[in-house]
Amino acid sequence: xxxxxxxxxxxxxxxxxxxxxxxxxxxxxxxxxxxxxxxxxxxxxxxxxxxxxxxxxxxxxxxxxxxxxxxxxxxxxxxxxxxxxxxxxxxxxxxxxxxxxxxxxxxxxxxxxxxxxxxxxxxxxxxxxxxxxxxxxxxxxxx
Numbered sequence: 001x002x003x004x005x006x007x008x009x010x011x012x013x014x015x016x017x018x019x020x021x022x023x024x025x026x027x028x029x030x031x032x033x034x035x036x037x038x039x040x041x042x043x044x045x046x047x048x049x050x051x052x053x054x055x056x057x058x059x060x061x062x063x064x065x066x067x068x069x070x071x072x073x074x075x076x077x078x079x080x081x082x083x084x085x086x087x088x089x090x091x092x093x094x095x096x097x098x099x100x101x102x103x104x105x106x107x108x109x110x111x112x113x114x115x116x117x118x119x120x121x122x123x124x125x126x127x128x129x130x131x132x133x134x135x136x137x138x139x140x141x142x143x
Contacts, residue, residue, distance in 0.1 A: 039139035073108035074100035
């Protein structure tokens with residue numbers, strides 16, 4: 001009478017062990033992202049459209065503590081910026097309001113619109129990548 005019970009328990013143990021081995025391991029936490037410093041936009045896309053970046057019109061991102069600022073093609077911008085576990089919080093964006101010629105104003109509008117949609121940050125080698133719904137902005141450190 002004891003033998004069938006032991007066999008049944010052994011079978012349950014084997015099934016449980018097999019199920020445990022099939023379960024995928026917990027995912028690793030996202031790598032820490034430290035965006036502190038000065039960055040220049042080197043590539044970007046918004047809603048499937050590639051941003052055209054003229055070489056003589058830098059678009060920059062400067063992160064100093066919780067403050068963010070930079071050049072948005074024509075104007076200067078500023079606001080609050082934080083990255084926690086790869087998630088971006090960006091707020092209080094403001095900026096100067098100078099007018100520039102086209103296509104610089106179009107680039108600026110696209111960049112600022114994209115920046116407002118950023119939700120996450122990661123490093124791709126030495127490149128800071130900010131992403132959000134239909135947005136990807138790639139930055140390299142400036143010297």
